[in-house]
Amino acid sequence: MKRTAILLLGLGLGLSAALPAWASASEVIVYSARKEELIRPALDAFQKATGIKVTLLSAKAGDLARRIEMEKSDPKGDVFLGTTAGIAELLRRKGLLAPYFSAAAQEVPEEFRAPDGGWVALTGRVRVLIYNRTLAAERDLPRSYFDLTDPKWKGKVAVASMGERTTVSWLAALMALRGEEATRRYVKGLRDNGLKVLNNNTEVRKAVTRGEYAIGITNHYYYLLQLQEDPHGPVGILYPDQGPDGIGTPVFSITAGIIKGAKHPDAARGLVDFLLGAQGNRLLVQGEFEIPLIAGIPVPGEDKGVKGLGQFKKARVTQVQLADLEPRVEKLFGPFLIP
Ligand SMILES: [Fe+2]
Structure with missing residues (x-):
């Protein structure tokens, strides 16, 4: 050195x-x-x-x-x-x-x-979706966070509570890109669709791998932590909102x-x-x-489908924008996103 x-x-x-x-x-x-x-x-x-x-x-x-x-x-x-x-x-x-x-x-x-x-x-850290490969075939997977309010995914999606800062940042990103009203509607849509709120991201990765939920909204490194623990487990990773109209992945x-x-x-x-x-x-x-x-x-994990900066469509928000919106996110959704 x-x-x-x-x-x-x-x-x-x-x-x-x-x-x-x-x-x-x-x-x-x-x-x-x-x-x-x-x-x-x-x-x-x-x-x-x-x-x-x-x-x-x-x-x-x-x-x-x-x-x-x-x-x-x-x-x-x-x-x-x-x-x-x-x-x-x-x-x-x-x-x-x-x-x-x-x-x-x-x-x-x-x-x-x-x-x-x-x-x-x-x-x-990238806000991806992880999925259980035995419960969801690749061709049926959601393409966007916004697909998760579809009845097809009713009761099949898990996320960590806002005790995890990245859950707060994720909603702040949606708010920055789609506005407050659309984000409120989206969170309500998720809850109406049976979104399961777990204590933390570790529970999310484990529950998805065990097959309790088909999809987990979490950070990319939980996918790798899961594979490290259980190299042959049925967990997959996907980068949502990558299409031309997609907001990108934060x-x-x-x-x-x-x-x-x-x-x-x-x-x-x-x-x-x-x-x-x-x-x-x-x-x-x-x-x-x-x-x-x-x-x-x-x-790390490039051989397992993890993408580096520049290899996927990144959501166009700065860290300062996220920070600005986080207190509002906590106030709006804190009472609902509890385990
Ligand atoms: Fe974490």
């Missing part, structure tokens, strides 16, 4: 001035909403490459945000990692994130960055922001650089089964 090389060179020649600023930082505290086991390999690699100890606090994004706000006058965390951009954007608007323009962030498409550098997306992101007033700002910036760099980003993408947002990183 380049930075390790610089570090070693610096030490070897006694050129302490050549050391990156974060080389002196000994710790970085990460507040992460991501599943710990999926993000660990990348954080461990950072620790190994830099000698900076990574302390990880994992919790739900909303809980971490409340904590960051409470600790405002004496921040305990350094980096916030969210499972969509929504919570990061809320924190940014409250002035709780410190802008940072990582050179590596230039590689990330603009729609996946806060314009003021408050947060940056690290990897992408992409969300794991998002990193540096907490304002962080005690270890140099280490925090070093970690963001690392997670956007080739080695760190590859580990992150592989560990989480996400898709890369920067060029040159392989797409």
